[in-house]
Amino acid sequence: MTPDFTMVLLGGILFALPVLAFVWWRFGGADTFVFIIVSGGFTAIMDLISSFVVRNYEYPGQSMLWVFTFILFGWIGMCGTCLFVAEGILARPGQDMLTQPRLWWQVPVLTGVIAVAMDLFIDPAVASGYWVWFVEGTVYYGIPLLNFVGWFVLMCLAPLAWILIVRHREWSPWRKGLISVGALVPLSIAAVVLSVVLNGVIAALGLQ
Amino acid sequence: MHDDHASKRETLLGRRVPVALYSVNLLLWIITATEAGRGDLLWLALFAVPALGLYLWRSHRTVA
DSSP: OOOOHHHHHHHHHHHHHHHHHHHHHHHOHHHHHHHIIIIIIHHHHHHHHHHHHOOOEEOTTOOHHHHHHHHHHHHHHHHHHHHHHHHHHHOOTTOOTTTSTTHHHHHHHHHHHHHHHHHHHHHHHHHHHHOEESSOOSSBTTBOHHHHHHHHHHHHHHHHHHHHHHTOTTSOHHHHHHHHHHTHHHHHHHHHHHHHHHHHHHHHTTOO | OOTTHHHHHTSHHHHHHHHHHHHHHHHHHHHHHHHTTOGGGGGGGGGGHHHHHHHHHHHHHHHO
């Protein structure tokens, strides 16, 4: 069956909307804006930058605008769903990821694990139709392990940045917004360093 | 303003919406995989189920 890229993009956008509505209901407008910047924005920008450096995969025939929009909204939806499930697993009654000690890092780590578990299904089952890998994986259905490293790193760092910013309830919306945009630089550096280290460990084990 | 985020988590809406969103997300990918002709790999969706089960178990304990 021919992949329907328009429907997939539309589905990604439409799914992100209730996720953002839920973030807005729980935390308010400013924290929702921060979530958009550090989840979807961060990932879409990282993908855009990395596409100029090394192309590990592509969405066949799709423009840069399509890819940017799909990743922006797709990761908002994916990050939000995994984040709130992780919070629900770890948070004690009367607490949440902003108030309970140690959840500021535990929830992001579990979010990364849950997202990778979901991608163990998504990538093998969907990649052949909608995106094409240029790197041949040798361990798991031909999907390179660097893909799962990328999912874990981004799905861990994005919620981490969001929690660290929005837990400052006294900060003004403007301050949160500016800091979230400014956080993209250290976030990108951290993502590159973490990915290089984890991919290096995998390569040292002779895996791909 | 919105400092009741922790208490909102324990309302019916706060507990049910994450389950609904996660389930719909998984269902959308199952549909996409089916349309991509990879029905043989749908069983891999089982990897995504334990997180949902853990969430439901923890939520149940919280409510109880």
